Amino acid sequence: xxxxLLCRHVTHTFPDGNGGLQALNDLSFDVCPQEFVCVLGPSxxxxxxxxxxxxxxxxxxxxxxxxQGQPASAARTGFVFQSANxxxxxxxxxxxxxxxxxxxxxxxxxxxxxxxxxELVGLSGFEQAWPADLSGGMAQRVAIxxxxxxxxxxxxxxxxxxxxxxxxxxxxGSELLRIWQAQRKTVVMVTHSIxxxxxxxxxxxxLTPRPGTLAVxxxxxxxxxxxxxxxxxxxxxxxxxxxxxxISSLPFS
Amino acid sequence: xxxxxxxYSPDKRRIxxxxxxxxxxxxxxxxxxxxxxxxxxxxxxxxxxFVALTAxxxxxxxxxVAWIWRLPAFILPTPFQVAARFWQAxxxxxxxxxLLITLIEVLAGLTAGVxxxxxxxxxxxxxxxAERLLSPYLVASQALPMVAIAPLLIIWFGSGLVSKIxxxxxxxxxxxxxxxxxxxxxxxxxxxxxxxxxxATPAQTLRYLEVPAALxxxxxxxxxxxxxxxxxxVVGEFVxxxxxxxxxxxxxxxxxxxxxxxxxxxxxxxxxxxxYYSVVLLEKLxxxxxxxxxxxxRS
Ligand SMILES: Nc1ncnc2c1ncn2[C@@H]1O[C@H](COP(=O)(O)OP(=O)(O)OP(=O)(O)O)[C@@H](O)[C@H]1O
Ligand SMILES: [Mg+2]
Numbered sequence: 001x002x003x004x005l006l007c008r009h010v011t012h013t014f015p016d017g018n019g020g021l022q023a024l025n026d027l028s029f030d031v032c033p034q035e036f037v038c039v040l041g042p043s044x045x046x047x048x049x050x051x052x053x054x055x056x057x058x059x060x061x062x063x064x065x066x067x068q069g070q071p072a073s074a075a076r077t078g079f080v081f082q083s084a085n086x087x088x089x090x091x092x093x094x095x096x097x098x099x100x101x102x103x104x105x106x107x108x109x110x111x112x113x114x115x116x117x118x119e120l121v122g123l124s125g126f127e128q129a130w131p132a133d134l135s136g137g138m139a140q141r142v143a144i145x146x147x148x149x150x151x152x153x154x155x156x157x158x159x160x161x162x163x164x165x166x167x168x169x170x171x172x173g174s175e176l177l178r179i180w181q182a183q184r185k186t187v188v189m190v191t192h193s194i195x196x197x198x199x200x201x202x203x204x205x206x207l208t209p210r211p212g213t214l215a216v217x218x219x220x221x222x223x224x225x226x227x228x229x230x231x232x233x234x235x236x237x238x239x240x241x242x243x244x245x246x247i248s249s250l251p252f253s
Numbered sequence: 254x255x256x257x258x259x260x261y262s263p264d265k266r267r268i269x270x271x272x273x274x275x276x277x278x279x280x281x282x283x284x285x286x287x288x289x290x291x292x293x294x295x296x297x298x299x300x301x302x303f304v305a306l307t308a309x310x311x312x313x314x315x316x317x318v319a320w321i322w323r324l325p326a327f328i329l330p331t332p333f334q335v336a337a338r339f340w341q342a343x344x345x346x347x348x349x350x351x352l353l354i355t356l357i358e359v360l361a362g363l364t365a366g367v368x369x370x371x372x373x374x375x376x377x378x379x380x381x382x383a384e385r386l387l388s389p390y391l392v393a394s395q396a397l398p399m400v401a402i403a404p405l406l407i408i409w410f411g412s413g414l415v416s417k418i419x420x421x422x423x424x425x426x427x428x429x430x431x432x433x434x435x436x437x438x439x440x441x442x443x444x445x446x447x448x449x450x451x452x453a454t455p456a457q458t459l460r461y462l463e464v465p466a467a468l469x470x471x472x473x474x475x476x477x478x479x480x481x482x483x484x485x486x487v488v489g490e491f492v493x494x495x496x497x498x499x500x501x502x503x504x505x506x507x508x509x510x511x512x513x514x515x516x517x518x519x520x521x522x523x524x525x526x527x528x529y530y531s532v533v534l535l536e537k538l539x540x541x542x543x544x545x546x547x548x549x550x551r552s
Contacts, residue, residue, distance in 0.1 A: 055450050079450045085443045089465040089542045102451045102461065130542045150451075 003030035004068055004186055005054065005075075005154065011062030011211075012049055023049040025211035026063070031154075034184040038197035040247065041207030041215075047190040048082060050212070051156045054188060055079050067154070075154050078147030082158040084139035086131040092142050093118070093127040099150035110149070117145040120175060136163040141172070148179065157189040161196070169193075173200060174228060181225050194247075198239050199226055206246055216246040264298070267291045330512040338512035339519065347501070352520055354497040358414060358486040359528070362421020363479065370426045370478075371471075374433025375463075384434070395427050399488055407493040417489035417497070424485030425478040432474025436467030469543060472536050479528040483521060498524075 010027045013020040023046040031037055041047050052058045053065050056073025067075040078099075086095045093114060100110045118124055121141040131139055140163045147155060160176075161169040173196055180187060180200075191197050197204045198220055206216035220239055222230060230236050271291035296303050312332050318324070319331045326334055342348035377384040403420055410416040440463055448462050490499025498517050505513035540546035 052446070057446050057449055073452075076452070077450055079447070081443060081447070083443065085447055087444060087462070087465070089468075089540075091542075098461070099451050102448065102453050102457055132542065132544055 001032045004033040005031040005072075005188075006064070006066040007054075008066070009063035010050075010053060010060045010065060012046070012053060012058065013061045022211040024053075024060075025213045027207075027213055028063075029205060029214060029217060031186060031188060033186055036180055036187045036200055036202045037189070037205060038201035038203070039188065039190045039205045039207065040192070040194065040197055040243070041212060042209050042247075042250070045207045045210050046212035047207060048158055050207075051079070051158050051188065051190060054154075055156055076150065076152045078150065078152035078155045080140075080143050080147045080155075080157045080160040082162065084131070084136070084143045084163070086139055086142055086146075088131050091128050091130060092123060092134070095131065095142055096145045096149055098146060103150055113149060114145075117148055120179070121145045121172075137165065137168055140164060144172070144176075151183075153186065155185045155187045155189075157187065159190050159192065162192070169196075170228070176200065177226055194240050194243050195231060195236075198222070198236055198243065199228075199231060204243055206243065206250075208250055215250060216243065218243055218246075264295050267295050271295070327509040327511045330515060334512045335515040335519070338510070339516035342513065342516055348516070348520060351496060351498050351501045351517075352524070354414075355483075355486050355490070355499070355521075356524065358417040358421055358489070358497065359482045359524070361414075361418045362485060363425055363482045363528075365418065366422040366425030366478065366482070367429050367475065369422065370429035371433050374430045375437055377430075378434045378437035391427070391430065394423075399424055399485060400492070403489055403492040407489070412493040412495065417486050417494065420489040421482050421485040424488075425482045428477040428481065429471075429474045432470050432477075433467065436470035436474075437463055439470065440466040469536075469540055469546070472532060472540070475535075476529060476532045479532050480525050483525045483528065487521065 007027055007029050010024055011022070012024040013022045015021075027050070039047050039050065049058065053060050054072055055077045056065070056067075056071060056075065059071075065072040087098065090098065096114050096117060097106050097110065100106045100114075118127060121144055123138060123141060123145070126134070126138065131142070134142065140160065144157075144160055147157070161172050164172060177200055179185075189197075189200070201220050204216070204218045204220060205214060206218070207213065208215045218239070222233075222235060222239070268291075271288045273288075315329075316332050319329050330338070339348070377387065399420060402423070403416075406416045406419055410419060444462055444466065445458070448458050453461065486497065487499040487502075490497040491503065494500045498521055501517045502514050505511065505517060536546050
């Protein structure tokens with residue numbers, strides 16, 4: 001299949017007084033339509049930077065990021081930030097509707113969609129709550145609903161379940177899987193959990209310590225549809241062990 | 254059966270405890286702090302009565318001072334004389350007439366000042382070079398007391414409304430300007446990235462992000478500006494005018510009608526207070542999402 005998203009020799013250096021701080025170095029990979037890609041890597045290796053480049057929030061200092069042949073900022077993205085990043089002056093419902101409002105207005109379909117998403121992320125009854133009154137995990141779930149409401153071309157998730165407890169985390173993982181299997185969006189997701197990556201992804205990318213570059217590009221050939229029980233299968237264990245081994249053999253930064 | 258007898262109401266217990274903390278165990282500093290705290294809790298709960306009580310005490314002391322030293326009315330009129338003069342000025346329409354003039358000056362000056370300051374502030378917040386270039390002048394303008402510039406403005410713009418509105422505008426300008434700059438600069442970068450990732454236009458960024466994010470700080474500036482604008486108008490009227498509350502104070506002073514001076518000052522205080530609390534009300538209405546402003550505690 002034709003790739004939808006291209007990263008070509010992407011290098012990014014942040015200015016910092018003395019020569020600049022290189023976050024990413026010569027990173028190249030493609031993402032096909034409807035593909036689910038997970039990115040793993042040690043803290044500070046440039047994963048968030050990579051997502052911001054893919055969203056067009058940053059332009060790479062070297063190389064190219066192209067979405068369907070155009071600059072990355074042309075894509076309609078749903079971005080879930082590492083922190084929930086809600087607008088404190090908007091209620092839960094208003095936060096979720098924000099992408100629709102910015103895209104030209106909220107109609108009844110939008111409202112129904114929002115209600116369905118609130119149901120999906122388990123926040124029924126909190127529609128009118130202020131973000132200040134939510135727990136960290138609840139806020140993050142609002143952010144996930146907000147990223148899905150406007151039916152984006154590509155979903156960029158920066159450790160979306162980082163603030164959740166293990167149980168909710170697994171449940172949200174399955175929900176994400178369900179959403180993805182129903183809508184088949186292109187997803188790039190940063191995570192720290194190898195088993196989460198193996199369960200969800202078609203491909204797992206592992207980055208080296210800073211400056212981040214591609215260390216491993218592992219296809220996950222587990223059959224779809226995936227279910228929780230696969231976590232205990234032999235193939236799953238083998239893939240998880242391989243990736244774990246690859247990460248362990250990385251040098252310390 | 255009455256389970257909670259009045260003797261054990263929490264307030265009574267707090268008062269008793271505060272007396273205990275403040276006087277019985279005086280040497281320990283912690284007791285002192287705790288005693289003051291308990292008193293404040295009780296006072297805050299009954300703050301209407303607290304204000305009413307202190308006002309009555311002040312009036313009684315005032316009356317007593319005027320009586321004991323037998324001060325003539327042109328030095329210190331008694332509260333009753335002031336009330337009578339206030340009533341008289343109210344009835345013959347002079348107080349209302351001058352109040353309206355000052356109110357117009359204040360509102361016009363406030364509107365103009367807030368308008369200019371918000372626009373300039375937004376521009377300076379967005380453009381570092383503009384801020385670097387202009388801020389020395391803006392800060393220097395604050396080093397000049399308004400009373401020093403007021404005569405010039407009156408020479409140039411006459412002793413009518415225009416010069417007073419201008420003085421008001423200039424007085425209000427700076428605090429609003431600073432708070433607009435601080436408010437817009439304080440918009441979180443992460444939220445800017447959010448609206449950018451959603452392809453918001455500059456107008457949408459302003460409406461959906463910058464205005465609501467800067468509003469708490471901006472309204473803080475407006476609180477200061479609203480009270481300062483009254484000072485601005487009165488300063489202008491003092492320096493040269495034939496109308497307004499500042500003029501009325503001048504008239505009272507010239508005729509040794511000290512009761513009128515007092516009555517006018519009280520009117521000014523009422524004007525400043527009502528402007529201030531209008532802004533506070535505005536804050537309560539628009540900042541309900543913010544714990545520091547919402548009326549019901551949501552802890
Ligand atoms: N805006 C910025 N300005 C300067 N340096 C930055 C900026 N953003 C990130 N960096 C630097 O780039 C490097 C990579 O940061 P990044 O946030 O992408 O890491 P990460 O892989 O997401 O880490 P984590 O897993 O802890 O979130 C870090 O060393 C960081 O200091
Ligand atoms: Mg990160």
